[in-house]
Amino acid sequence: MEYRVIKENDLFLLTDLSGDISDSKAGQGLYTQDMRFLSKLTVTINGDKPILLASEADQNYISQILLTNHDVRENGELVLWRETVEIDRTRFIYEDVLYETIKATNFNPVRTKFRISVAFDADFADMFIVRGFQNGNVGSKKPIRQLESGVGIGYDGLDGVKRELLVEWGEKPLDVSVSAEGASVTYEMELEPGESHAVDLFFTPVIDGRKPQRHPQAQAIQALRDSYADWEQQSTAVTSDHDLFNRLYDRGLLDVRVLLTDVGEGRFPVAGLPWYAVPFGRDSLITALQMLPIHPELAKGTLLTMAKFQGEKVDEWRDEQPGKIMHELRKGELANTDQVPFTPYYGTVDATPLFLILLGEYVRWTDDKQLLEQLLPNVKRALEWIDVYGDPDGRGFTSYDRKSAKGISNQGWKDSGNSAVHRSGQFAEAPISLAEVQGYVYQAKRLLSELLPGVNGAGENMAAWSSKLAAEAEQLQERFEKEFWVESDQFYAMALDQDRKQVETVTSNPGHVLMSGMLQKDRAAAVAKKLVSKELFGGYGIRTMAVGETAYSPMSYHNGSVWPHDNSICLIGLASEGFHKEAMTVVEGLLLAGSYFENNRLPELYCGYSAEQGKPVPYPVACSPQAWAAATPLVFVQAMMGLRLDYGNREIALRPALPSGMNTLSVRRMRLGSGVLEIEIKRQPEGFVYEIVSNTTGWKIAKA
Secondary structure, X not given: OOOEEEEEOOEEEEEOOOXXXXXXXXXXXXXXXXXXXXXXXXXXXXXXXXXXXXXXXXXXXXXXXXXXXXXXXXXXXXEEOOOOEEEEEEEEEEOOXXXXXEEEEEOOOOOEEEEEEEEEEOOOOEHHHHOOOOOXXXXXEXXXXXXXXXXXXXXXXXXXXXXXXXXXXXXXXXEEEEEOOEEEEEEXXXXXXXXXXXXXXXXXXXXXXXXXXXXXXXXXXXXXXXXXXXXXXXXXXXXXOOHHHHHHXXXXXXXHHHOEEOOOOOOEEOOEOOOEOOOEHHHHHHHHHHOOOOOOHHHXXXXXXXXXXXXXXXXHHHOEOOOOOOOEXXXXXXXXXXXXXXXXXXXXXXXXXXXXXXXXXXXXXXXOHHHHHHOHHHHHHHHHHHHHHOOOOOOOOOXXXXXXXXXXXXXXXXXXXXXXXXXXXXXXXXXXXXXXXXXXXXXXXXXXXXXXXXXXXXXXXXXXXXXXXXXXXXXXXXXXXXXXXXXXXXXXXXXXXXXXXXXXXXXXXXXXXXXXXXXXXXXXHHHHHHHOOOOOEOOOOEEXXXXXXXXXXXXXXXXXXXXXXXXXXXXXXXXXXXXXXXXXXXXXXXXXXXXXXXXXXXXXXXXXXXXXHOOOOEXXXXXXXXXXXXXXXXXXXXXXXXXXXXXXXXXXXXXXXXXXXXXXXXXXXXXXXXXXXXXXXXXXXXXXXXXXXXXXXXXXXXXX
């Protein structure tokens, strides 16, 4: 990554590698609620930008950057030798306050005097303006006010919200300067050889007078460390003799933790950094689904958050309809003044069935039927959206058709404007019915038909409701096989267009349908084979589009790139349907890719070039960390265990398989129901064997 980012809850900081906010046009800054509260932050020594020595990004909650000085001359005389002063910048975020310590150490053999200056400013730019997506009417910045131990930079928003950045310090500086370009503070230090001195700065966004509490630094950093330790302790512990997998697993677990946010209904994962640190229907739901075997509680916070913002009315500006689950929620000035339709925006066709899938799978994993009972009204409205608004012309398939003038044209997970394309090169016209969405709807209805008879329906005839959903799922399965199968390709179309014509382009979309269990057995085998064919699988993962298709480009966002989360959903289906060889091929490809990225962090996506052509080619603007990419190595665990739940019979089926180079896998603290499953898997000459170390779940282990 050519940037550094740290986050905690709803505040994140994006800087260059030296820790500076030096290029506001590149989006660097301190953000909360989709507004930039810090657009400039630079450190100089005797007026010069220091030399970067090291910039660590292995920990998400704390950043440490080492710098040193250039030669410093005054009136032609050398007064400070190059690389004699070390500057250590350490920063972290806790409870919506950014803490930064700047420590200088003198490595000169004589007593040395120098000045450290910190300059800063706030432009209060809306995220949409920062990213160049939108211009708009905005409020006005106020004159900087000086405080006893800091300064305040204020802004009166056009949305009526008063915003202010407070910059405070622990030690009084030598000089405080205020101008139209912002403010700066200067500290003069005179240090003996080997002596160090540190100064502390605190950056606090204040919204409508609500100032977060600032804690003593030692207390704040310890509380932050403790929260990460608790997260790790509450998650499934996984180790192996494969060092690369261990690193990817640990990195993924840390990255999901940093992306957690709570807007009042419990913690859930936002989509990713730096641009999508907001509630995101599809991304948050899929990440929580990926995390069920690792940290099931995330699903509850995600479900309650999505239920809170479930659509209530028809609003074409926001692509909102009753029962629909949101796509994206923004709280910036442009959203608040209705200049963009994101309060929230509902232009997603898959979030609603994914909401139902996550709820069903969460209940299967946790036995938390109370949550299902609590959310039954939301379930009913979501099903009504699928059957009515999701299928307005009675085609029998859930489809999308944008209404908002500023909405998203393609509303599946491949939401770029050119992603739904025929082999002729012609873009598919809406309404469009995506293959994976039909699988999601089938899976949602099957899960609910299984679970509803066991819950209190508050007046509903649960048995009749269950039977109805099961019948609807079966009918959908029949229609799907008839209309989506492309005999000449031995594969499924990615979609049907407005004329019910197949979008026959070979893509990864049908791989998601494997997860649903909807496909005919022989055709499921054909899908599994195609996913790891040389056209779709290039060695680093399954491509979004096959080589040779008219629209294929390895550099395309959705038409030939590799998305780890896309692979993970295919992987869940491959493993659950018994295609373990293909599943391990995908795991091995993603592990290989992960070996090349900084800190073994799988990014949002990377280009689809073949491994034969060299190492993975990064996608220029990929988010990293990205929630569903971070959770992808965690999905490997479920796939390697070959774990499948038979909820009706309370049986756990295990059919383990390990990737090349891995001979042992240990899984501890995997929560299921009210108990824990712990297992050891080993590679033996005769195949893979497992030992149940502990099973307090109340579930039986099915015989192989």
